[in-house]
Amino acid sequence: MESKQVVEALSALAQSTRLASYRLLVACGPEGMAAGQIAEKLNVSAATMSFHFKILSHTGLIESRQEGRFVYYSANFQVMNGMVAYLTENCCGGNPAACNVPSNFC
Amino acid sequence: MESKQVVEALSALAQSTRLASYRLLVACGPEGMAAGQIAEKLNVSAATMSFHFKILSHTGLIESRQEGRFVYYSANFQVMNGMVAYLTENCCGGNPAACNVPSNFC
DNA sequence: TTATTATTTCCATAGTTGTTTAACTATGGA
DNA sequence: TCCATAGTTAAACAACTATGGAAATAATAA
Numbered sequence: 001m002e003s004k005q006v007v008e009a010l011s012a013l014a015q016s017t018r019l020a021s022y023r024l025l026v027a028c029g030p031e032g033m034a035a036g037q038i039a040e041k042l043n044v045s046a047a048t049m050s051f052h053f054k055i056l057s058h059t060g061l062i063e064s065r066q067e068g069r070f071v072y073y074s075a076n077f078q079v080m081n082g083m084v085a086y087l088t089e090n091c092c093g094g095n096p097a098a099c100n101v102p103s104n105f106c
Numbered sequence: 107m108e109s110k111q112v113v114e115a116l117s118a119l120a121q122s123t124r125l126a127s128y129r130l131l132v133a134c135g136p137e138g139m140a141a142g143q144i145a146e147k148l149n150v151s152a153a154t155m156s157f158h159f160k161i162l163s164h165t166g167l168i169e170s171r172q173e174g175r176f177v178y179y180s181a182n183f184q185v186m187n188g189m190v191a192y193l194t195e196n197c198c199g200g201n202p203a204a205c206n207v208p209s210n211f212c
Numbered sequence: 213t214t215a216t217t218a219t220t221t222c223c224a225t226a227g228t229t230g231t232t233t234a235a236c237t238a239t240g241g242a
Numbered sequence: 243t244c245c246a247t248a249g250t251t252a253a254a255c256a257a258c259t260a261t262g263g264a265a266a267t268a269a270t271a272a
Contacts, residue, residue, distance in 0.1 A: 014116035
């Protein structure tokens with residue numbers, strides 16, 4: 001994973017509404033949740049929620065699928081795995097014995 | 107760890123100079139590195155670097171100690187651990203068998 | 213087709229962030 | 243004490259970000 005991509009992913013999560021919606025989707029699992037339902041749960045207008053989904057989608061942290069009139073969003077764990085791996089690289093000055101570095105998020 | 111604190115930590119890391127300096131300090135280990143040395147390594151002015159250190163310090167992601175004329179910065183892994191734990195909470199819809207959730211960063 | 217519902221896009225506004233420059237504080241050597 | 247070096251702070255400015263109302267698009271039901 002490249003630095004630029006990691007900055008984008010961190011930046012996407014560094015906003016309270018996006019962080020809350022991402023965590024909601026992590027807990028929802030692969031089936032995800034409809035856009036409007038998430039907006040309502042988080043007390044945010046549809047326009048604002050859509051703006052935030054666009055940013056999260058762009059990084060790959062979430063994905064969407066159309067189902068009837070609804071758009072379901074769900075978390076994709078691969079980007080989070082990559083992000084954590086990037087942050088923990090060379091942890092503790094290359095002394096792996098002192099470390100318990102996670103290799104996988106989910 | 108609270109949502110607000112996590113947003114602050116993510117926000118602190120969501121900037122290329124800060125992300126690079128944090129990773130440098132992660133690799134340096136507890137002894138850390140002098141402010142000026144980091145600024146030079148990353149090709150950033152002392153003033154800009156100081157501004158970024160202030161933001162990272164405020165979140166607790168890094169710490170400083172004075173040593174003669176030098177200020178040494180070092181990574182504090184606890185905040186990162188808390189951040190990762192917060193992000194992975196309730197991972198995969200409460201189905202821990204499908205998960206490999208990291209409990210510790212370092 | 214027309215109406216209805218779900219979501220997105222466009223726009224203006226308000227607020228935040230990163231950088232530079234110049235001035236400041238602190239430490240230690242001559 | 244004076245000087246050089248290391249680092250911080252403050253002000254200014256340009257660039258970016260978040261918000262919600264209105265209009266546009268998309269999917270479906272009547």
